[in-house]
Amino acid sequence: MSRTRVAIVGAGPAGLLLGALLAKAGVDAVIVEQRSAEYVLGRIRAGVLEQVTVALLEQAGVAARLHAEGLVHHGVELSFGGARHRIDFEKLTGKHVTVYGQTEVTRDLMHAREAAGLETVYEAEQVTPHDFDGTQPSVSYVKDGATHTIECDFIAGCDGFHGVCRQSVPAAALQVFERVYPFGWLGVLSETPPVSPELIYSNHERGFALCSMRSTTRSRYYVQCPLDDKVEAWSDAMFWDELRRRLDRAAAETIVTGPSIEKSIAPLRSFVAEPMRFGRLFLAGDAAHIVPPTGAKGLNLAAGDVGLLAQAFAEHYCDRSDAGIDAYSARSLRRVWRAERFSWWFTSLMHKFPETGAFGQKMQVAELDYLVHSVAASTALAENYVGLPLQ
Ligand SMILES: Cc1cc2nc3c(=O)[nH]c(=O)nc-3n(C[C@H](O)[C@H](O)[C@H](O)COP(=O)(O)OP(=O)(O)OC[C@H]3O[C@@H](n4cnc5c(N)ncnc54)[C@H](O)[C@@H]3O)c2cc1C
Secondary structure, rough: EEEEOEEEEEOOHHHHHHHHHHHHHOOOOOEEEEOOHHHHOOOOOOOOOHHHHHHHHHOOOOOOOHHHOEEOOOEEEEEEEEEEEEEEEHHOOOEEEEOOOHHHHHHHHHHHHHHHOOOOOOEOOOEEEOOOOOEEEEEEEEEEEEEEEEEEEEEEEOOOOOOHHHOOOHHHHOEEEEEEEEEEEEEEEEEOOOOOOOOOEOOOOOOEEEEEEEEEEEEOEEEEEEOOHHHOOHHHHHHHHHHOOOOOHHHHHOOOOOOOOEEEEEEEEEEEOOOOOOOOOOEEEHHOOOHHHHHHHHHHHHHHHHHHHHHHHHHHHHHHOOHHHHHHHHHHHHHHHHHHHHHEEEEEEEEOOOHHHHHHHHHHHHHHHHHHHHHHHHHHHHHHHHHHOOO
């Protein structure tokens, strides 16, 4: 039996960042994670950080390497009809995004936590939140065969989409909104220089493709694929051929290919569970919502949630005010729904949908043509892509 103020379930970016922000505010917290630290670091996921996320990492004191190694991007390119068109974020919004892998964000947060001697329990089994509808919640887990209980004031459910916290809430208290898309993304990570200094989002009659990166020497590429495709059936050569077909000629001719160092298929889903608070249990990040990765919003939403949550807990302990705690769910959900809308819209615009056929493809190209030639439409895309303010 031990005691802390905030028991955090999950050591993904949401849980680790919340822990770091709480430590800065002088609020004790313990993180309980079901996997090993190496497993958590091995997951290749997001790579585009909004300025709001970077500011939160600065506040947490873990942004030094990000500023040294992260790539500042002032725009993206949209490819369709065989040509590329740039959306200039800096000109349209005065803002930019930073390319820095989720793995690196996680590594920086883990190192800082370890250096500060803050407690994280890895490889915890049977993690269970208890009594969060009362005044004395706790989290139990089994480690090395022994059962442990952490008594706490609050539980933060930062345990991702498949985590235990949302599932512990009575079904009648939750409202769930969901859309599963009829395709997935086949992603390849390779130790090759990116084909272009900025991301290329490609709408093609064969399906969507994305040229992204993690650094100047490491590229991340994706092609839209059927949901039932098996990753083993895609050789590296097949992947590069398919990617080239979906790019404009200049990109297809100059892309540098190489062996994949990671290859996986991810399904695409829009999902929101409301509310994000149940008594003394607060959901944050993928535990409460999922977006298709097209808009690069998943990690940024998780960071925004814990930014608000850390502020709310700090106000509770330092200012004896529960205003932030009481407003948390509504404030987060407003931002979440805006990002859900953008991610759904951008996904709908860029992908090939089996049911819409040739007419749907013509509509997409007409909208893209309007978008890249209208300052108003380009600004709307840029504003959402760089991220809306954390209000
Ligand atoms: C395959 C894939 C690719 C993605 N690509 C992109 C992308 O390109 N761009 C983008 O913006 N977003 C992307 N995302 C989304 C982004 O990675 C997530 O939004 C982000 O990881 C959310 O962070 P989180 O901390 O909320 O959840 P997670 O990163 O899922 O972390 C949750 C943590 O909780 C732990 N956990 C789960 N259950 C329990 C339990 N019962 N007890 C204790 N611990 C538990 C998990 O092991 C995990 O470490 C991708 C997601 C996936 C799955």
